[in-house]
Amino acid sequence: MSPVRRSLVCVLPLLLSVLLAGCGAPAPPDTAERDVREAVADWARTPPAQLARIPLEGWAYEVSAVRRSGGEATARAELRYRLGGYDAAPAGSAREVRVAREGGRWRVTGDRAAPGALPQLWDQGTVEVARGAHSLVLGVGQDAGTLSAIAAEADRAVPAVSGAWPRPWAGRAVVLVPGSLERMAELLGRPVAEYRGMGAVTTGRVGAAPAPADRVVVNPEGWAELSPAGRRVILTHEVTHVATRAATTATTPQWLSEGFADWAAYRGGSATPEQAAPALARAVRRGEVPSELPRPEDFAFGGDPEALARAYEGAWLACRTVAGRWGEAALVDLYGRAGREPWPVAVREALGVDPEGLTKDWQEALREQFR
Numbered sequence: 001m002s003p004v005r006r007s008l009v010c011v012l013p014l015l016l017s018v019l020l021a022g023c024g025a026p027a028p029p030d031t032a033e034r035d036v037r038e039a040v041a042d043w044a045r046t047p048p049a050q051l052a053r054i055p056l057e058g059w060a061y062e063v064s065a066v067r068r069s070g071g072e073a074t075a076r077a078e079l080r081y082r083l084g085g086y087d088a089a090p091a092g093s094a095r096e097v098r099v100a101r102e103g104g105r106w107r108v109t110g111d112r113a114a115p116g117a118l119p120q121l122w123d124q125g126t127v128e129v130a131r132g133a134h135s136l137v138l139g140v141g142q143d144a145g146t147l148s149a150i151a152a153e154a155d156r157a158v159p160a161v162s163g164a165w166p167r168p169w170a171g172r173a174v175v176l177v178p179g180s181l182e183r184m185a186e187l188l189g190r191p192v193a194e195y196r197g198m199g200a201v202t203t204g205r206v207g208a209a210p211a212p213a214d215r216v217v218v219n220p221e222g223w224a225e226l227s228p229a230g231r232r233v234i235l236t237h238e239v240t241h242v243a244t245r246a247a248t249t250a251t252t253p254q255w256l257s258e259g260f261a262d263w264a265a266y267r268g269g270s271a272t273p274e275q276a277a278p279a280l281a282r283a284v285r286r287g288e289v290p291s292e293l294p295r296p297e298d299f300a301f302g303g304d305p306e307a308l309a310r311a312y313e314g315a316w317l318a319c320r321t322v323a324g325r326w327g328e329a330a331l332v333d334l335y336g337r338a339g340r341e342p343w344p345v346a347v348r349e350a351l352g353v354d355p356e357g358l359t360k361d362w363q364e365a366l367r368e369q370f371r
Contacts, residue, residue: 033066035106036073036099043097043108050126054138055084061095071101076114086136086174093120118189121176134158134172141179142220150175150218150235157236161243164264165332169243175200175216175235184219194301198222199234202241214242229271236265249339255294259315260335263323266316273320273369277313279306284370289363290314314366321365322358326351 044061047054061077079093094117098109113119121127121138130137130147135154139147154173162171178184185192188203195201199222204214216238226234240261241248248257266276274281283290290310298311323331330350337346347355 032068032073032106036066036068036075037063039099039106039108040075040077040097048122050122053129054122054127055086055136057082057084057087058090061097063097073099073101073106075099077111083136083174086170086172088170093117119186121178121187124178124183124186135175136172137175137177139177139179140183142177146220147177150177150223153231153235154216154239156232157239160236160268161239161264164260164267164328165240165243167247167332167336169246173216173239173242174214175218177218177220179220181219181221184217187217195219195222197305198301199226199231200238202238204242204245214245216242229269233262233265233269237261240264244335247336247339251341251343252335252339253293253343254296254299255311255315255318256335256338258294258299258312259317259319260331262312262316263319263331266320273317277317279309280313280317280366281370283310284366289366293318293359293362314362317366317369318358318362321362322351324365325361 040061040063044059047056047059059079059081061079063075063077065076067074067076075097077095077097079095080090082090094114095111096114097111099106100109101107113123121140125140128139128142128144128147130139130144130151132151132155135151135158137147137151137154139150154175158171158173162169176187178187181195182192185195188195188201198219200216200218202214202216216235223231223234238261241257244257244260294311294314298307301308319331322334334346334350337350341349344355347353347358351358353361
């Protein structure tokens with residue numbers, strides 16, 4: 001064997017072993033990413049100063065991805081927390097945490113809602129808190145007197161709702177009060193026009209699965225225009241949605257959900273149908289008795305305000321008719337069945353009539369009420 005071939009034979013196994021070792025060796029750890037994650041974890045151990053007065057539990061950021069560029073990084077994370085005494089399950093929020101390398105260490109410089117995620121109330125400023133016996137009111141840009149007054153109203157609403165909905169529920173309410181209508185729309189991720197003129201709305205997931213407490217979100221501009229009686233009705237209506245949420249599903253007719261909330265709000269009050277349903281009264285007296293119970297599209301905001309008013313008023317009077325003819329217990333039973341049974345079955349089992357019979361009874365009640 002020539003010297004050259006002998007050298008190749010000796011060298012090739014060495015080269016092959018080096019190549020194989022290189023292919024199988026693990027990549028060196030990304031220490032920078034690890035340090036970014038640790039910086040976020042350290043920073044998240046203490047909630048920001050603007051949340052100091054909120055009763056938080058289980059505050060934690062779970063980082064899912066890190067994107068670095070030189071001495072800066074962005075961590076995508078899921079924030080988990082509970083409002084102590086109110087949330088039955090953790091609330092979640094997709095966040096984007098900004099991190100920078102300063103003095104040889106990674107430090108968090110700020111965080112915000114991740115692209116496409118809704119902001120939290122504290123993203124809008126320092127959160128002030130008012131506590132009631134049955135309520136927790138969180139506000140930004142509001143004076144203490146306003147928040148305390150809303151807490152007092154919520155405290156009146158909760159027992160009123162429990163009287164109308166005797167089934168188990170949390171018996172407490174969380175109310176958010178942003179600084180303006182625009183800030184309210186920002187929190188809810190919807191156009192401003194959808195909430196103009198409204199006093200409040202409720203957010204939350206329907207169904208019986210564990211979920212954070214619903215949030216009642218107040219429109220401070222609409223709220224300021226309401227009379228004391230109007231505020232009581234609006235807040236009781238929204239808290240009713242909180243109470244009935246576990247029994248509400250995609251099969252629950254919207255007229256029943258909205259009508260029951262209004263029925264609970266007016267229950268025990270002195271308002272007459274003439275006072276509480278003026279738009280529908282005018283229509284019936286013109287001979288325009290609705291041909292059917294309100295449809296989901298009838299409750300859409302941004303359209304004809306008279307038509308919207310008639311939808312809510314008609315839904316309330318339908319629930320009032322059921323409670324008056326079959327009893328309050330039957331109305332509650334109908335609501336519960338509507339969330340778990342086909343509508344014709346729910347009506348027949350709860351009231352002993354078919355859906356057409358219920359509609360006719362409602363129409364007759366409208367004619368008698370608004371002669």
